[in-house]
Amino acid sequence: MPNDKNEANKRLIEKMNDLEKDYGQKFSNTQKILLTTDGSITAILDVLYGKISLFTLDQHFGTADADHAKLVNVNEGDEINFREVIMHKGAKPLIYAISHVPLGRCSEEICSDLLRADIPIGRILKNYKIESRREVNNIFIEKPDEKLQDLFKTDEDFLARDYVIINNDEILMWIKEMFPVSYFTEI
């Protein structure tokens, strides 16, 4: 078969390869899929584990400091919804995620769903048929803080990625997802 060259996902593949090289460890297929998918990971976890649950650890409104403003491309002082959730199967935590959503870019209905606990962002986008695209910014290793150590009962390294959901050419959401490096290694 002739090779019509496809390099559209090269950036993602390179990010995965670079991380494996830097960390000195090969990652499993499931870990790679979770870190690179341009869709929602909720559906993937659901397929892998059956019914999973979402628990909102915290959600509040606040003003963007310089770092937040840069992540979602707003001005310092703009209002942002900060949300912190954990997806789990029974008693086992699976993935921790934080999101920043600039309120100026949210419709009233999205803002209201963000306020209601335990609705995944992918589901909110689907419910309101929000046309969007996703861009993975970084795939990396991060040391867990005390909160993550406590939630996952481990002090091992975490695999992480951060990405943005873009709507109307503006960042609607910035999301970071993390899980321990020993998770999802079976396949």
Place this chain on the structure above:
Amino acid sequence: MKQKGTILQNELRERIHNMEAGEGVTLSKLQKILLSIQGPVTTILDVLHGNVNMFIIDQHVENAEKSVAELLDIEIDDEIFYREVILHKNGRPLCYSQSYIPLSRCSDEVTEDLLNKRLTTGNIMDYRHIETVREISNIDIEKITPLLQDLFKTDADLIVREYNMKHKKKIVVHTKEAFPISYFTEM
């Protein structure tokens, strides 16, 4: 962690489960993931296999017959772009894909991208930063066609899914993806 949070509903898991029960088959986790992700399978195949390549079996412009017009919600005889491809790695076929694209809903740039035969439809959407809503319309198991029997060198049944990508509330791509049930069983 105590059991808390909200159990997430996932109608796709139920559809896959019903399909397995109805057909008397058990799909692998990877097969289920490929069925349930939003949008093209190219990203996952790229990450799992290294860059996969596209072989175009056929592509042409035609006038929509009734069944296609209904699929795309366009008028009969409207011009559509038809594309039939195999994603492969070093000549080993991985996934067959058939797409219908209403030309009146394509920008000149996208039409040009389609004609130059270098990028998959999903890659074109990413490359051109087209924001979409993606909806899976069908998942099924079908008998393999003679063409795909020849390409995949198997007579195994096909796992099939169909999905729409919508932009500005209209279907811009209808895609059917298929791979033999004997593929992707490793995880």
